[in-house]
Amino acid sequence: MATKKKTELDLQLNKDQLKASIVRHLRSTLGTSEQKASPQAWWKATAAAVNEQVYERLTRTQQTHFNKDTRAIHYFSAEFLMGRLTSNNLHNLSLYSVCEEALRELGLELTDLCEQEPDMALGNGGLGRLAACFIDSLATLNYPAVGYGLHYEHGLFRQEIQDGRQIERPDSWREYGNPWEICRPESVQEIPLYGYVETVFGDKGGLKKVWHAGRKIKGVPWDIPVVGFGGHTVNILRLWESRASEFFDWDVFNAGGYVDSQAEKAQAETISKVLYPNDETDAGKELRLIQQYFFCACSIKDIMRRYKRVHGSDFSNFAAQIAIQLNDTHPTVAIPELMRVLVDEEDLNWDAAWTICYQVFSYTNHTLLPEALEKWSVNLFEKVLPRHLEIIYEINARFLGDLVEAKWPGDDVIKAKLSIIEEGEVRKVRMGNLCVIGSAKVNGVAEIHSKLVKEDLFPEFAALWPDKMCNVTNGVTPRRWLLACNPELAALYDEVVGKEWPLQLDKLRGVVKFADDKAFQQQFMTIKRHNKEKLVKVIKAETGIEVDANAIFDIQIKRLHEYKRQQLNLIHIMALYRRLLANPDYDMHPRVFIFGSKAAPGYKLAKDIIYAINKLAERVNNDTRIQGKLKVVFMPNYRVSLAEKMIPAADVSEQISTAGYEASGTGNMKLALNGAITIGTLDGANIEIVEEAGAEHCAIFGLNVDEVKALKARGYNPYDFYYANSELKAVLDWFDTDYFTPGKPGELSSIKRSLLEGGDPYLTLADFAAYSEAHQLVDSWYRDPALWAKKAIINSATMGKFNSDRSIQDYVERIWKLERCKVG
Ligand code: T68
Structure with a gap:
């Protein structure tokens, strides 16, 4: 008798089958038992069970492609x-919740097992x-x-x-x-x-x-x-x-x-x-x-x-x-x-x-x-x-x-x-x-x-x-960068626009009409709050730093490079710190500035900037005079799995490259999709993000591409800005002291030097004042919770264009x- 070709339905596992398969693999593939198995063995057994599904479909795909x-x-x-790959493969096979239940019956949490995967x-x-x-x-x-x-x-x-x-x-x-x-x-x-x-x-x-x-x-x-x-x-x-x-x-x-x-x-x-x-x-x-x-x-x-x-x-x-x-x-x-x-x-x-x-x-x-x-x-x-x-x-x-x-x-x-x-x-x-x-x-x-x-x-x-x-x-896959990394927001979107959005991200536009809806705003911001609370725990576990989920979470995550201008973020935080020291009642909503970034091992200045961020963090985070209004966190070992935890928790997305230098950026898309408001220059895909979300929902600042070219052609002199802006001057001079590196003055001087004697090739000083103003604008928005929620919702809902399916x-x-x- 001819064997019947398996249909899609035959391929779909139920919870009991998956559970049985995991246990079978635990014993026969991993050579252990339910009693003895380590979390890593459980993760591998789960992957092996999932692979049964993957390989069946792989074979079908290859046969079809060959035949045609x-x-x-x-x-x-x-x-x-x-x-x-574990959570991604489970989601893509529509097995995520089935697997979650199967593992729960075995006394395990899928999210914990996923942490086993390097x-x-x-x-x-x-x-x-x-x-x-x-x-x-x-x-x-x-x-x-x-x-x-x-x-x-x-x-x-x-x-x-x-x-x-x-x-x-x-x-x-x-x-x-x-x-x-x-x-x-x-x-x-x-x-x-x-x-x-x-x-x-x-x-x-x-x-x-x-x-x-x-x-x-x-x-x-x-x-x-x-x-x-x-x-x-x-x-x-x-x-x-x-x-x-x-x-x-x-x-x-x-x-x-x-x-x-x-x-x-x-x-x-x-x-x-x-x-x-x-x-x-x-x-x-x-x-x-x-x-x-x-x-x-x-x-x-x-x-x-x-x-x-x-x-x-x-x-x-x-x-x-x-x-x-x-x-x-x-x-x-x-x-x-x-x-x-x-x-x-x-x-x-x-x-x-x-x-x-x-x-x-x-x-x-x-x-x-x-x-x-x-x-x-x-x-x-x-x-x-x-x-x-x-x-x-x-x-x-x-x-x-x-x-x-x-x-x-x-x-x-x-x-x-x-x-x-x-x-x-x-x-x-x-x-x-x-x-x-x-x-x-x-x-x-x-x-x-x-x-x-x-x-x-x-x-x-x-x-x-x-x-x-x-x-x-460019675009990003909404399966990993929303569905898998932000399950609560994904579930909310399922409710209001249906479940097609992971394949047709434009459907999220349907959320725009709820942007003013108080109840929806509350749901949206409650989810953001949960994601922030989760990140608070990760920050504590990874760095020992305590941060408050009531603060604005302001995130810059990307490789460290002068053109990406982490140093601009750094000197602005120093300026805020000075303002708070000068006036403890300085009016600002509490902020946590969070960085994640690796520097190329031979890139001295980039490594100095990481050092400066960490030294600033030590000083600021332990300074009781500023009453917790400012915190700085450098998350070590930034990588994809950490991004998946940081991005859903961001309120503000830092996209501050010198105009003309960031080809596109893709973190900008992921952050906005998850409801962060962009503070950014008119560079790369930021320009298109603003087109989609509306300029009034982003904090755009600084020189644009033509202005950068014109300033460079005229002959840019960073000292003009240094002498003209007393706050900027004071911040830069701070680098030469031992305020952040007690007993070791000058340890941070290379940053000041690069911005003055080095000619500031990425126009950090030229954009400083505008950047500082943009931050004040963001701060004022945040104090109006309804206004903030609206902007955050609109940012997320209008990112349909940045689906990598559209790019493909x-x-x-x-x-x-x-x-x-x-x-x-
Ligand atoms: C990035 N480039 C762009 N390069 O900087 C970014 N380079 O704007 C853009 O969004 C992204 O590409 C995707 O288009 C890189 O990431 C590298 O990683 C790289 C690696 C080796 C050598 C040169």
């Missing part, structure tokens, strides 16, 4: 900041978290997609604070095993590196290039299932781990070099050992280039293998089947790698190969900061990837010789600017230029940023290809041209 031979998007990213911190910040939101949305919208990246053994460092200073400790997210990853030894790849290129006579006549690798590295794929909301599509995130290739080990081993072979092994494993902790700055190190090439080459081979399984060596369908998105320039080397595979290994002629390449790739830019635009020395490239350098030269010669020459005949200045190779003392490969030249589409991540990419960063490229540049404004739909329509594929 669908076009798919391949999202190449050096970072995927996934965070924890964060998968395989990213630095916004760029990596964006990739994680995007793969969630791709699965949710039933698009065939694969995320490709690196299986770092150590993710972003764990931050400890010792005597106010940041200390970096290794992160070990899989030390005791991770239940969400599956090793796929059947799909291992071998990757060449170093060596030399030989020119030989090809079989069909003509010359051919052969790359003789100096060494080979094995790429072992680990798959993380990505469960879409509703559980129909389960895509994969495939992360490559580097190992010593057997081929190589044996060679050395047989020659009697057992010890050497172990050194080889250690070297090979170094490639995926650790995530570079520099956000926004290019480390420029050999290992980083190798990391980039390693994961791109593994991924291209993987794509090729799957394509050839169906189409053999007929590449005429390749560009129709395969789309590759480059998440920033980190995976750019995938472009010459695909050229190499098509030309050298598949024997396509250059033009045919280039036509394919050009259609396959697209590139997302995430920054305009000059120090973040990747460049590799030609010498390094030649050593590590000799054949790729030749290919890059060829791409460049054709581009400059044909396209640029036709548009700007004889103009060597433009040629030098657009060349992939930067001439100079050290010749360099400009990855951004290679990306633009090799991609069908280039996008920025918010309207203003995309405009600046087009007009300031790549104006000549935009003139050459007017349709290439586009915008896709924009990518699909503007760039990828994908079709949805129903799995069922």
Whole structure:
């Protein structure tokens, strides 16, 4: 008898089945018992039970995609900041409350078990978290997609604070095993590196290039299932781990070099050992280039293998089947790698190969900061990837010789600017230029940023290809950033606008009409209050600091960078402190300023700012003269799982970058969605947030992009502001005293120096007065509870645009041209 195909309903577990499955896994997978099991064993048993559901759906998805031979998007990213997966997977499988009940009957709290899970911190910040939101949305919208990246053994460092200073400790997210990853030894790849290129006579006549690798590295794929909301599509995130290739080990081993072979092994494993902790700055190190090439080459081979399984060596369908998105320039080397595979290994002629390449790739830019635009020395490239350098030269010669020459005949200045190779003392490969030249589409991540990419960063490229540049404004997944992290608010929204909002976030607009409704305001603010009370406990547990949930919770969470201007927040808090010391009756609602931020380990000034925040916190929090009106909290080890606790508790969202520097921001979206009011500059996606929420519901201050440019062009002198504003002067002078670092005057002086002698490149002092006024406005709003509630509600209700599903739909329509594929 033919077995009946399981239907959706058959797949849906009830509480008793799930309970039985958890207990079964506790015994048979974890080898323990209900009596003895640790919380960690219970968590893993729960994950194993959930995985039964995940794998069934994964198999169905893969079969459907294979049978339909669908076009798919391949999202190449050096970072995927996934965070924890348990609660997310349960929500997306509609199993969260079932699991909660099942565990309760076993005497356990699901939320406690979820705390057992280490964060998968395989990213630095916004760029990596964006990739994680995007793969969630791709699965949710039933698009065939694969995320490709690196299986770092150590993710972003764990931050400890010792005597106010940041200390970096290794992160070990899989030390005791991770239940969400599956090793796929059947799909291992071998990757060449170093060596030399030989020119030989090809079989069909003509010359051919052969790359003789100096060494080979094995790429072992680990798959993380990505469960879409509703559980129909389960895509994969495939992360490559580097190992010593057997081929190589044996060679050395047989020659009697057992010890050497172990050194080889250690070297090979170094490639995926650790995530570079520099956000926004290019480390420029050999290992980083190798990391980039390693994961791109593994991924291209993987794509090729799957394509050839169906189409053999007929590449005429390749560009129709395969789309590759480059998440920033980190995976750019995938472009010459695909050229190499098509030309050298598949024997396509250059033009045919280039036509394919050009259609396959697209590139997302995430920054305009000059120090973040990747460049590799030609010498390094030649050593590590000799054949790729030749290919890059060829791409460049054709581009400059044909396209640029036709548009700007004889103009060597433009040629030098657009060349992939930067001439100079050290010749360099400009990855951004290679990306633009090799991609069908280039996008920025918010309207203003995309405009600046087009007009300031790549104006000549935009003139050459007017349709290439586009915008896709970032978004965040409302499943993680509202449904899962703020269950009470999610339940309230279910009641008033129905349960479709996690898929159609625009539905939240239906809440706007309750913004003036007293009863609704009260419900909304009661939920905020509960979330604040929960955070009060976390703050106490993590820092020992007591804060009052009656105070305004003012939150700045993001990587530490001068352009993000934590120092502006810092000097404003110092100004408030001075006002309170000068006048204990100074009229302000109590405020708690809460920070969460990691600094790149080599970024001295950023680390000094963390130190200053902590020293200020010590002084302020223990000063009885100010009657608890001001508290400062630095939450150590900011990460996705901590963000999930902080964001629902925020009253005020600090989005205060210098206009023109924050490409988009995504924390701004998460905070507003959870009912925080933005105090921010007209930068990145703040501009679009204000458009949606209405300017009257945000506290916008400071110079805009044009004013920043104009001030810089005029010649900005921070001393003008220092001498003109006595409060600002007093605050800056405070840094030179030992007021915050008793017995150690000058310990905080580097901050003052950077803002005066250093020229204050991010215009902190220029925006100080406006920032201070914006804070006074926010304070006055808060004293009117109805007014505050209204603004908070409207902010949350109008964030529909910032759903990552909308971003993905924009990518699909503007760039990828994908079709949805129903799995069922
Ligand atoms: C961020 N970039 C942007 N970079 O700063 C932020 N960089 O405005 C934007 O919202 C976000 O990308 C998503 O588009 C980053 O997060 C990095 O983390 C990074 C990492 C390595 C090298 C360079």
